[in-house]
Amino acid sequence: MSQRLTADLIVTGAAQLVTMAKSERVPRIGPELRELSIVRDGSFAVANGRIIAVGSRDHVFAAVSASAQTRKLDVAGGVIIPGFVDCHTHTVFAEYRLDEYEWRVAGTPYAEIAARGGGIAKSVEHLRATPQSTLLERTRQRVYSAIRHGTTTIEIKSGYGLSLEHELKQLRVVRQLRDELPIQVVATFLGAHAIPPEARSDREGYVQALIHEMIPAVAAEGLAEFNDVFCEVGAFSREETERILRSGQRAGLKARIHADELTDTGGAELAATVGAVSADHLKKTNDQGIDRMAKAGVFGVLLPGTSFGLPSLDFAPALKMVEAGVRLALASDFNPGSSTSESMPMMTSIACSHMRLSPAEALSMATYNPAFVLGRENEVGSIEIGKRADFLVLDGQDYREVMNHFGVNPVARVFVSGREWDRTERHRE
Ligand SMILES: [Zn+2]
Missing domain, CATH: 2.30.40.10 (Urease, subunit C, domain 1)
Structure with a gap:
């Protein structure tokens, strides 16, 4: 015995x-x-x-x-x-975009907000102007708050730097928190979040910088486990997304995609084609995309806080995906503009009220399943x-x-x- x-x-x-x-x-x-x-x-x-x-x-x-x-x-x-496993967040940011919040709830279209210099570009401007020490302190307080709300494993993306210097600054903040906190902190490189303002007339130049400069630097310093791309009209095309993800895979970074959030760009199918770990958002994904994800074992990460915060009543077709046998997780998408909450309990509540998931389904998708998304299934969940x-x-x-x-x-x-x-x-x- x-x-x-x-x-x-x-x-x-x-x-x-x-x-x-x-x-x-x-x-x-x-x-x-x-x-x-x-x-x-x-x-x-x-x-x-x-x-x-x-x-x-x-x-x-x-x-x-x-x-x-x-x-x-x-x-x-x-x-x-x-403990909750929050597998999709943008927790390293400089400040909330409070003016935009007023505009959004008043019904101002995103295109007009962007024309006023808002959206991701505003967060990039804020982040570039903020020193690493200040970012670290603000991000630490946000993570403390997430822990108080039950998050014991958190993924954090870069994506508001959009240059080698400022992307590395964000990822070093994540590394510092990973080293000092008892919870599991997992880093994702999201240099392909948007085309930076200075590269608008040369988008291919920025894609080349991602592939030949930024991804190799991130991999060499061991600053991220995942490489993520915002595949969307106005962000990165399917073709660009595929090239960026495959270059990340060659450098040892697992692929994830912000897919089909605002328009159906075929992001879910692309996730299956490149062997991505997950496709996230999926509000506009078509039936074929859902089918391909189920067959390929790609996780669908649903982010109901984003629909709630935008605000819109447009949610990912969660029940259809459950029915189709897609692997599913819920996450906060915590960020300064659209999903401004680090509370995973709140995400499960929105998922039940607006996606019609049962409380049990929501809890499975907020604890056990997202551990697999992050490759931590033998550790947590x-x-x-x-x-x-x-x-x-x-x-x-x-x-x-x-x-x-x-x-x-x-x-x-x-x-x-x-x-x-x-x-x-x-x-x-
Ligand atoms: Zn996101």
């Missing part, structure tokens, strides 16, 4: 322990999205930051041993879920033996309160690798 491990932490008393455990380590698709593996009166044990036993209280106490140092946490009828002990204690007695009770923070306590995150943490000099 194997020796019993000594637990550092034993958690008991969860009215609902939502483990998200699955017999095989593969993404949930279709009806599986509604299977959460909930243990009533659940318990689990942690050693060295990892889960070592999960199940009923009796099972856990029989499976592990306790010492005088073992901490006991009785959540007294509360709910525990895995569920409360299973061997994974990091990243979990949330919720207010209330039912996980559906996360979606139903919107606009407030349902997360009472956050644990990262078995250690409680200090909710009062604001600043470390």
Whole structure:
């Protein structure tokens, strides 16, 4: 018989322990999205930051041993879920575009906002004028807020620098946070977010700079795992997107695409063709694109906060994609202009109200599935033996309160690798 491990932490008393455990380590698709593996009166044990036993209280106490140092946490009828995995954000930015918010809600078309110098170009202007130290401090506070709302793994993109110097500045901020924070921080290079203002008369020159200068520099410094392109009318064409993604793949960067957000550009199909990990947004994707994604195993990352924040009532056809067996995840798209919230609970709520996902589907897509998008499926996304002990204690007695009770923070306590995150943490000099 194997020796019993000594637990550092034993958690008991969860009215609902939502483990998200699955017999095989593969993404949930279709009806599986509604299977959460909930243990009533659940318990689990942690050693060295990892889960070592999960199940009923009796099972856990029989499976592990306790010492005088073992901490006991009785959540007294509360709910525990895995930490959220936010797999698509633009958290490194200089400031919110508040004037534009007023214009947008008043109905000003995006073309007119852009003509006033707004949109991504405004965020590029702000970011270039902001020193790295200031960006770092602002981004750190945003990530702290995301953690307080339950995010324990976060992907962060560049894309407001649009020059070698300023893209590297953004990615170095992400690297600094990855090194100093206990949560998982994953970096994506999005130099192909827009054509920078100074290259408008020479777009091919900028594509060449991405391929021959920026992607090699990012890869050489190990600053990103993914390479993302905004494939859209007015941003990058399908043909340009493919060249940029393939050059990233040759440099070891996995491909992702901002696809079919405002128009159907065939981005979903292109994701399948190039073997991208994900196609994100997908508001305008056609049936063939959905079919190709399902067959190729490309993740669809749905970003309902963007539709909510723009504002528009135009959402990705989530139920159709569930039906088609597409691998699906939800993310915040947290950014200074369209989805100005770092709250994953809010995203699950919008996904239920406006995409008509069930609360269980939304939770699967916000925890377990996005871990696969980021290649962290053996680390995070569920409360299973061997994974990091990243979990949330919720207010209330039912996980559906996360979606139903919107606009407030349902997360009472956050644990990262078995250690409680200090909710009062604001600043470390
Ligand atoms: Zn985005």
